[in-house]
Amino acid sequence: MVRPVFSLRDVWSALVDLVFPRARGCPVCGAGEEPELCLACREAIRALSGQRHCNWCGRFTRNLWAHTPYCPDCRTAQWPFDRCRAYGPYEGVLRDAVHRLKYGGARELARPLGEFMARAVREHVAYYTADILVPVPLTEEDFMRRGFNQAALLANVVSRELGIPTRAVLAKVRRTPAQAGLARAARLTNLSGAFALVGDEAVVRGRAVVVVDDVFTTGSTLSEAARVLRAAGAERVLGLVFVAGRYPNLAPKS
Numbered sequence: 001m002v003r004p005v006f007s008l009r010d011v012w013s014a015l016v017d018l019v020f021p022r023a024r025g026c027p028v029c030g031a032g033e034e035p036e037l038c039l040a041c042r043e044a045i046r047a048l049s050g051q052r053h054c055n056w057c058g059r060f061t062r063n064l065w066a067h068t069p070y071c072p073d074c075r076t077a078q079w080p081f082d083r084c085r086a087y088g089p090y091e092g093v094l095r096d097a098v099h100r101l102k103y104g105g106a107r108e109l110a111r112p113l114g115e116f117m118a119r120a121v122r123e124h125v126a127y128y129t130a131d132i133l134v135p136v137p138l139t140e141e142d143f144m145r146r147g148f149n150q151a152a153l154l155a156n157v158v159s160r161e162l163g164i165p166t167r168a169v170l171a172k173v174r175r176t177p178a179q180a181g182l183a184r185a186a187r188l189t190n191l192s193g194a195f196a197l198v199g200d201e202a203v204v205r206g207r208a209v210v211v212v213d214d215v216f217t218t219g220s221t222l223s224e225a226a227r228v229l230r231a232a233g234a235e236r237v238l239g240l241v242f243v244a245g246r247y248p249n250l251a252p253k254s
Contacts, residue, residue, distance in 0.1 A: 027106035028097050037112045041093055045116060048088040057219055058084035058239065060246045071247040081226040084216055084239030085127070087113075087120040094243045098214050102150050110150065113242050114157025117212075121240060122162065130238060131207035133164050134229070136221055137172040137195065154242065155212035164210070169232075170225060171198045191224040197232045205233030216244040 025032035028041045053060045054071035088094045100106040121127035135151035143149055159166045173196045211225045226237040
């Protein structure tokens with residue numbers, strides 16, 4: 001008798017469907033019949049944009065910092081990236097949308113979320129005059145399990161919106177434990193040496209590079225990517241994500 005063979009991806013997909021059952025309509029709330037972001041979710045997402053944020057790390061705050069555009073962390077930290085921008089805070093419908101894309105397989109969300117990201121930086125000269133977009137990579141194993149890289153999907157949409165080419169010049173060469181639940185110092189250690197440059201260094205040498213990802217919490221992922229790109233000769237490294245945490249809560253609740 002031939003026994004059915006189940007791959008790791010099959011098991012993962014079944015678990016994802018159990019935790020995040022696929023919505024028939026809107027991929028976030030399930031309203032309607034078409035698999036498109038509904039008007040109510042679009043308006044809820046728009047309502048969370050334009051909030052006060054740190055001008056360096058891009059994290060959001062409900063408080064005002066006197067006489068400085070930087071959060072207390074960034075006044076003392078020396079990030080290897082020049083700045084990061086996020087569309088909105090990692091909470092509410094924005095968090096739901098990221099989880100649906102990342103864990104629920106709702107790839108159709110990449111288009112509206114990427115458009116929101118592009119809109120957030122369209123007026124920032126540092127972004128729309130950048131040379132290339134670089135998505136944060138997954139390991140080959142994680143890519144095969146998930147079936148896609150959400151950062152690459154978002155980068156492709158931002159590329160179309162801003163007219164900046166995407167270059168997959170980073171590879172994740174070491175699989176790391178999940179970042180969720182780790183303290184900031186542990187996250188930095190966890191990702192040390194996880195990324196490597198692939199291809200010709202000339203692609204990034206002397207260029208302004210925008211690293212694209214879905215979430216910024218402690219900055220460990222962007223920092224490690226920036227270190228590799230700086231070592232290859234990148235002149236500037238910027239970050240662009242859909243959501244970022246709030247200060248002083250480094251790791252938002254999921």
